[in-house]
Amino acid sequence: MNTLAKWLIVAFLVTVPLWLGNQYQYHVLIMMGIFTIGAMSLNLLLGYTGQLSLGHVAFFGIGAYTSSLVSLGFDLQLTDSYTFVVEPKPVWFAFFCALIVSGLCGWFVGKLSFRVRGAYFVIVTISFAEVVRLVALNWVDLTEGPMALNNIPPLASGVPWMEAGALSRRVANYYMVLAVGLVAFLIIQRLVQSRVGRAMIALRENESLAKSVGVDVTRYLVLAAITSAAIAGAAGALYAHYVRIVDPDVFLFIYTVTMVIMVISGGKGTLAGPLVGGLIFGILPELTRGHMLPEVQWIVYGALMILIVFFLPQGIVPAVQRGWATWQKRRDQSARDTSASNGRRQEVAR
Amino acid sequence: MTLHMTTPATTRQTVLTVDNLAVHFGGLVAISDASFKVDEGEVVSLIGPNGAGKTTAFNVISGFLAATKGVVAYKGRRLNGLKPHQIADAGLVRTFQKTSVFGNDTVIDNIMIGLHRRGDASIWQTLLLTPKVRRQEQALREAAAEILDFVGLGHRSNELAGALAYGEQRLLEVAVALAAKPSLLLLDEPACGMNPTEALNFRNLLGEIGRKKITVLLVEHNMRMVMGVSDRVVVLNHGRIIADGPPTEIQQNPEVIRAYLGHGPKHA
Ligand SMILES: Nc1ncnc2c1ncn2[C@@H]1O[C@H](COP(=O)(O)OP(=O)(O)OP(=O)(O)O)[C@@H](O)[C@H]1O
Numbered sequence: 001m002n003t004l005a006k007w008l009i010v011a012f013l014v015t016v017p018l019w020l021g022n023q024y025q026y027h028v029l030i031m032m033g034i035f036t037i038g039a040m041s042l043n044l045l046l047g048y049t050g051q052l053s054l055g056h057v058a059f060f061g062i063g064a065y066t067s068s069l070v071s072l073g074f075d076l077q078l079t080d081s082y083t084f085v086v087e088p089k090p091v092w093f094a095f096f097c098a099l100i101v102s103g104l105c106g107w108f109v110g111k112l113s114f115r116v117r118g119a120y121f122v123i124v125t126i127s128f129a130e131v132v133r134l135v136a137l138n139w140v141d142l143t144e145g146p147m148a149l150n151n152i153p154p155l156a157s158g159v160p161w162m163e164a165g166a167l168s169r170r171v172a173n174y175y176m177v178l179a180v181g182l183v184a185f186l187i188i189q190r191l192v193q194s195r196v197g198r199a200m201i202a203l204r205e206n207e208s209l210a211k212s213v214g215v216d217v218t219r220y221l222v223l224a225a226i227t228s229a230a231i232a233g234a235a236g237a238l239y240a241h242y243v244r245i246v247d248p249d250v251f252l253f254i255y256t257v258t259m260v261i262m263v264i265s266g267g268k269g270t271l272a273g274p275l276v277g278g279l280i281f282g283i284l285p286e287l288t289r290g291h292m293l294p295e296v297q298w299i300v301y302g303a304l305m306i307l308i309v310f311f312l313p314q315g316i317v318p319a320v321q322r323g324w325a326t327w328q329k330r331r332d333q334s335a336r337d338t339s340a341s342n343g344r345r346q347e348v349a350r
Numbered sequence: 351m352t353l354h355m356t357t358p359a360t361t362r363q364t365v366l367t368v369d370n371l372a373v374h375f376g377g378l379v380a381i382s383d384a385s386f387k388v389d390e391g392e393v394v395s396l397i398g399p400n401g402a403g404k405t406t407a408f409n410v411i412s413g414f415l416a417a418t419k420g421v422v423a424y425k426g427r428r429l430n431g432l433k434p435h436q437i438a439d440a441g442l443v444r445t446f447q448k449t450s451v452f453g454n455d456t457v458i459d460n461i462m463i464g465l466h467r468r469g470d471a472s473i474w475q476t477l478l479l480t481p482k483v484r485r486q487e488q489a490l491r492e493a494a495a496e497i498l499d500f501v502g503l504g505h506r507s508n509e510l511a512g513a514l515a516y517g518e519q520r521l522l523e524v525a526v527a528l529a530a531k532p533s534l535l536l537l538d539e540p541a542c543g544m545n546p547t548e549a550l551n552f553r554n555l556l557g558e559i560g561r562k563k564i565t566v567l568l569v570e571h572n573m574r575m576v577m578g579v580s581d582r583v584v585v586l587n588h589g590r591i592i593a594d595g596p597p598t599e600i601q602q603n604p605e606v607i608r609a610y611l612g613h614g615p616k617h618a
Pocket residue numbers: 375378379380398399400401402403404405406407447
C-alpha cells in the first residue's frame with residue numbers, strides 16, 4: 001500500500017467524529033479498534049515468527065487487570081505484619097504499568113518456550129492463559145474474583161471536557177484507541193520491515209537455515225513475544241478503562257479465537273491483514289446482532305471464516321495483492337502492445 | 351614482496367581441528383573415532399560412501415548435534431556446547447545436504463537474511479528508523495545484490511526462491527551462506543542435483559570462493575569435482591577416517607578404492 005493511501009486512511013479515521021453522531025456506533029468502533037489492536041499484536045507472533053499463541057488473551061487480560069488495579073489502588077498482604085499498599089495512580093501511569101507487566105509476561109512465555117515450537121508453543125500459551133484466568137478468579141483479595149473490579153476510572157479522567165457527557169467521553173475513547181492503534185501499527189511496521197523482522201520471518205520459514213547463518217532465533221522469538229504481549233496489554237488496558245468493569249471473563253478463550261480469526265482471514269504476516277480482518281469481524285457481530293441468537297452468530301462466523309480460508313487460504317490481503325499485481329502486469333502488457341502497434345502505424349503513415 | 355614469497359606454505363595455520371570425535375545415535379555408531387584438521391585457506395574434501403557419517407560430522411561441527419565424545423575447535427576456541435548461531439558468529443557457516451532456502455521469500459530477501467550478521471542496528475534505532483538504520487539497510491541491499499552477481503543469480507533477484515530451478519536453488523544456498531561472511535564454509539553436497547554445465551560453473555565458483563580467502567570443507571560425491579578443487583581429501587568410511595592426503599595420493603590408496611568399490615574385507 002502506498003504512503004498516500006495510508007495517510008488518506010488516517011485522515012479518514014481522524015475525521016470520523018465529524019459525522020458520526022450515534023453513541024452506539026462509537027461503541028462498535030471502539031470495541032472493533034481494541035480487538036484490532038489485539039489482532040495486530042497476535043499477527044506479530046503468528047504471522048511473522050510463525051508461532052501460534054492460542055493464549056493470547058492472557059496478555060490482553062493482564063493488561064486490563066494491571067491498569068485497573070494500579071488506577072484503583074490496591075493492597076496486598078504479603079506477611080502478617082507487612083502490607084504492600086498502592087495508592088490510586090493516574091490512568092496514564094496505570095496504562096504504562098500495563099504495558100510493562102504484559103511485556104514481562106510475554107518475556108516469560110517466550111523464555112519458557114525457548115525450544116518449543118509449533119504445537120508445543122500452542123500448548124504453553126494455552127496453559128499460561130488458563131493459569132492466569134484461574135489466578136484472576138481465585139485471588140479474590142486482589143482481583144475481587146468473579147465479583148469483578150468496578151468503577152475503573154475512564155481513560156482521560158481528569159481532563160475537564162471529558163466529564164461533560166457520555167458522547168464526548170466516547171469521542172475521547174475513540175481517539176485514544178486510534179492513537180494507540182497507530183503507534184502499535186508503526187512499531188510493528190518498523191520491526192517487521194527491518195533486520196529484526198527478517199530474522200523473525202527466517203524463523204518462520206526455515207529455522208535451521210536461519211540458525212546456520214547466525215540468527216539467534218530464540219532471541220527474536222522472545223523479542224516478538226514481548227512486543228506482542230505489551231501491545232495486547234495496551235489493548236486490554238484500553239478495554240478496561242472503556243468498559244470500566246473487569247472480571248475473569250476477559251480471559252475467555254473466545255476472545256483469543258476472535259483475534260485469531262481476524263488475523264487469519266485478513267492475512268497473517270501482512271501489515272494490513274489484521275486491520276481488514278478486524279474490520280470484518282468487528283462489524284459483523286453488530287450487523288447480525290438484531291437478527292440472530294448468539295449461538296447462530298457464532299455459526300455464521302465459523303462458516304464465513306471457513307469460506308474465506310477455503311477460497312483464500314492466505315487471507316484476504318495477500319489475495320488482493322496478488323490480484324492487483326496480475327492486473328497491473330496485464331495493463332502494462334497491453335499498454336506496451338498498443339504503443340508498439342501505434343509505432344508500427346506511424347511507420348506505415350510515413 | 352620477495353620476502354612474502356619465500357614464506358613456506360607449511361606455516362599455514364590450522365583453523366579447524368576435530369579430535370577423537372565420536373557420535374552415537376542410541377546403539378548406532380555414526381562416527382566411531384575421527385580426527386582431522388583443516389588449514390587456513392585450504393579446500394578440503396570430506397568424502398566417503400553413503401552413511402559414512404559426513405553429514406553427521408557437519409552437524410556436530412556446526413552445533414546442530416552434540417558429540418558423544420571428542421573435541422571440535424576453531425581457531426583455538428572450543429566449539430562443543432556452542433549454539434549454531436554462535437558458531438556462525440565464530441565464522442563457520444554450513445549448508446545443508448537437503449535443499450534449504452527460504453522458499454516463500456524472494457531471492458534477494460534470502461540473501462538479506464543471510465546478511466544478518468553484518469547488521470548491528472539496535473532495537474531502538476530500528477523503531478526510530480534513524481538515518482544510520484536507513485544507511486545500513488541500503489548498504490545491506492547493495493551487498494546482497496553484489497553477492498547475487500558473484501554467484502550468477504543477479505537476474506533472479508526478485509523471483510521467489512521456491513520458484514527457482516533446482517540447480518539455482520543449490521546456488522542460492524551457497525550464496526546465503528556466503529552472505530553470512532564465513533571464514534570457513536562447510537558445503538554438504540552442494541552440486542548434488544546440478545546438471546553438468548551447472549556443476550562446471552559451480553567448480554569455477556569454488557575457485558573464486560577460495561580466492562576470497564575463505565577456507566572450504568566440502569562434502570561431495572562428484573569425484574571429478576573433488577579431485578579437481580581439493581588441496582586435500584579426507585576419507586571417511588563407517589564412521590572412521592581411512593585416508594587423509596592430497597588428491598593424487600587418495601586416488602591411488604587401495605583402502606579407499608576398496609571402500610568405494612564396496613567389496614573390501616569385512617573388518618571385525
Ligand atoms: N538423527 C539421526 N538419528 C539416527 N541415526 C542417524 C541420524 N542421522 C544420521 N544417522 C545415521 O548415521 C549414519 C551416518 O549418516 P550421515 O547422514 O552422516 O551419512 P553421510 O555420510 O552424510 O551419507 P550420505 O552420503 O548419504 O549423505 C547413517 O547410518 C545414518 O542412518
